Amino acid sequence: MITIKVILIVILLIILRAFLVQKSLILVKRAVAVLMFAGLLFLVLFPDVSTWAANRIGVGRGVDLLFYFAHLFFLLVAVSLWRRLITLTAAVTHLSREIAIKNAVRPEEGVKKSRPAED
């Protein structure tokens, strides 16, 4: 049981570090991240706690409880990323449109050549 704990803890710490090295991150987000990872570390070290909590609310095993919550969490992440993607796409479209219109080539400005021969 020790091996899996070491693996999980190492991976958790690597992810936490990758998150915290972003210089632009505001303090509140850093604090939330640290708390969240502390919670996860705690559950890795003392898995019985999650089983105890699971039993309270009618779930058999602690891992199952975590599995459900992880699922919901990633759904939330997917939805919020998707929404952000829609906003971003709208912004990119708007920008592209303005660039295209600003750089419009009018008929009289185009390169006047005889039409290329078709094969």
Place this chain on the structure above:
Amino acid sequence: MTEPTIWVIIPAYNEGRVLADVIGELLDYNRSYHLVVIDDGSTDNTSLIARECAVHLLVHPMNLGQGAALATGIDYALRQRADIIVTFDADGQMRPADIGSLVDVVINEGVDVALGSRFLTAQPEKMPAIRKMVLKFATVFTRLTTGLKITDTHNGMRAFRADALRKFNITQNEMAHASEILSEITRNKLTYREVPVTIRYTEYSKGKGQSVSNAINILFELFSRGTK
């Protein structure tokens, strides 16, 4: 009253092979048309070809989809004070002569929008059976969602009175814009009429056109619109 100016919007994505012919055919039909080609981030020579023709050329810095390209062209034409705006495909499927009949309906019958339909003529030219089925389904779907009683929902040939188009809000970048345009007609309570047009199913256009499976993508795009 002066003659209304007619602007034809032609979104083009990798149409370098046929674009010069399509433009040539349009200009042969009517020299007074103002043509706007939107190169939607093509990776071929679409822009180079268009630059050599007597057209307004707008280039998207990246590929955004046909809906976005149409919206860009419409935006541009409105800023140029177009009176009537026509949407036209760059793949050579459409006949320039049909523009004339759509524009006539808008000018002479005073409707806001004239919509091209493949199904008003006796028999559409050599349309693949599965395509016909998908389009029929789209018609029923459109009747249910927009209340518009039209026979051909995904026909790219349309003519709009410019002041009607100013009320439009086209947000669908990809192919669902065709349905979106129809819901905008309902939302803005515009008057419309369908006009028979002929679509030429060439080998080239069959390869370029909508694949049948894309109908599912269009449905998905439409549903996700509601969640914004």
